[in-house]
Amino acid sequence: MSEEFFERKAVFISWCIEEYAAVRGQNGQDVANYFAAHDVLDFLSKHYEILHTQGRGSILEAIADFIKTGENR
Numbered sequence: 001m002s003e004e005f006f007e008r009k010a011v012f013i014s015w016c017i018e019e020y021a022a023v024r025g026q027n028g029q030d031v032a033n034y035f036a037a038h039d040v041l042d043f044l045s046k047h048y049e050i051l052h053t054q055g056r057g058s059i060l061e062a063i064a065d066f067i068k069t070g071e072n073r
Contacts, residue, residue: 009048016044019056020063038067 021031035041043066044051051059 008052009045012048012052013041013044016059016063020060023060040066 017032017035018028020026020035021028024031032041035044040063044063047062051062054062
């Protein structure tokens with residue numbers, strides 16, 4: 001895959017971190033650490049092609065569902 005694809009994916013994941021942090025009233029670094037510890041970053045990377053076509057609410061809901069259902073455990 002191209003470098004451009006990886007850059008777009010990285011930007012998307014960064015956006016997810018910042019949006020999730022904003023909604024939860026947390027800072028981006030804490031959310032990034034939490035996402036890393038709970039495999040959310042892998043989830044976002046694995047499902048990038050579908051998720052990046054969704055709206056903000058749907059993306060944040062997918063993240064919350066992933067965390068809640070324990071798919072990452």
